[in-house]
């Protein structure tokens with residue numbers, strides 16, 4: 049119900065020092081950005097009343113409010129296997145607390161030679177594969193207050209142009225995981241995906257009807273292993289390690305921009 053969204057939004061607004069303009073929803077590997085926030089205010093999901101909890105063990109479940117390059121933002125890590133309605137709920141709460149921009153990141157496996165480990169890939173489009181199977185974050189109760197559905201091009205073109213000078217771009221497809229795939233990924237490649245991850249699509253899908261500006265990118269943590277006979281195996285630990293390195297690359301990107309800002313905050 050709309051009141052549930054409001055209850056959480058009001059709770060957050062009462063507790064936070066500054067109202068964020070920009071939530072950054074991050075997948076594995078990008079959590080280090082939280083250390084860069086000044087004047088941080090940290091909330092464990094368990095201490096926020098009615099906050100959707102994660103059932104996946106060992107995942108960072110914190111909301112960190114703070115300042116990044118002069119812009120107030122909130123960083124949240126969406127745990128693996130988080131149910132889609134929970135993602136939608138949080139994105140809508142962010143809209144209610146007054147944010148204008150949503151930045152969404154994931155760790156992803158490269159499906160093509162041009163997408164290399166350590167790359168940051170701007171997501172120019174996505175394949176909502178879980179949506180093909182009836183798992184869409186917008187199914188369920190929906191009031192017009194959260195906008196109308198029209199997901200032709202959910203991403204903000206101005207922000208995309210800014211980032212293009214620093215990063216390559218591509219199409220990302222989402223699988224729910226938590227396991228990695230082999231032969232299935234050959235299919236994804238044929239369908240036109242450049243990278244495969246386990247998040248970002250629900251966040252972007254939920255944000256667009258709310259009128260948020262959306263910017264999303266992948267940290268390429270591994271090359272997808274597509275042959276079951278291959279001796280190489282993808283695992284989460286290596287993906288996390290590569291994710292950390294890619295996060296450093298994001299840092300290098302800040303420094304090539306004016307004002308040391310990440311590309312989505314850089315002036316043209």
Ligand code: HPA
Nearest residue numbers: 155156157244245246272
């Ligand atoms: N497949 C799916 N999700 C991923 C991968 C992958 O290879 N790497 C990081 N997230």
